[in-house]
Amino acid sequence: MATSRDAVRQRFLRVREAPEATRRADFKGYRRKLVIRVDNELMAELQLLKVVSGENKNAFCVRVLKARVVEALKQEKEKHDPSDWQVLIRVAREGRG
Known part of the structure; x- marks a missing residue:
């Protein structure tokens, strides 16, 4: 019968042998999440912009917001x-401000 020490060793052995997770090809590093609530009209306009330009809504908002913040x-x-x-x-x- 395995001791608790052996059980712990076995558990960590399995973790160590687990394959490393692969990242998506478009991985841009770890980012933070910001939730913005917008009215229906703006959401519809963002959707229209996505359809006509092909630009992702999130990428568009990040690009525009970044320029304005700078x-x-x-x-x-x-x-x-x-x-x-x-x-x-x-x-x-x-985070004190």
Whole structure:
């Protein structure tokens, strides 16, 4: 009869021998999820844009949002002293803002 130590060894042996998961070819790294609630009209317009342009709705929103965030941060940065800006960055990264 196997001891509990042997049982644990066997369990971890199976885990170690498990094949590594393969990533999708289009893997872009680990990303965070952001849920945005939009009205029906905007959702319909995004769907239409997807149909006519072929661009994924999520990819479109990320591209547009990224450009706007960069622009907005540039404007906000101009309003603050450089040392204050570094503090604001640290506060935001720590999730205290």
